[in-house]
Structure formats: C-alpha cells, structure tokens
Amino acid sequence: MLSQTPTIQSPCKLICEMDLTSALCKGCGRTREEIATWSRMTPAKRAFIMTELEDRMAELDK
Known part of the structure; x- marks a missing residue:
C-alpha cells in the first residue's frame, strides 16, 4: 500500500503577482x-x- 502525502494548507489564490513596494504577493500576502x-516549513x-496574512493583505489594499 502506498502512503499518501498529507495535503498542506496553502493560502495561494493563483494570483501570483508581487507588489514591488512591499515585496508581498498580491494574491496571498506571502513573501x-x-x-x-x-512545503518544507513546519x-x-x-x-x-x-x-499574519490578513493584516498583510489589508496593508496591500491601502
């Protein structure tokens, strides 16, 4: 039986565009x-x- 890799929760919204001022993704708020x-983080x-992402995204919307 093959072991299954657990699904890792991700905030990705497939809007991959970096904000040049903040260096954050405009879709998810990550650097x-x-x-x-x-995928390698704990x-x-x-x-x-x-x-932290909700606050980051709020800053991007300003």
Missing part, C-alpha cells in the same frame, strides 16, 4: 521566500504565517 519554502511555521 517570495515563504512561497518558495512553504506546520507551526505555516500556521504562524497564516495568522
């Missing part, structure tokens, strides 16, 4: 580094970043 390393680190 390039966070996007690139998302669940705790991903959860922490997820708690």
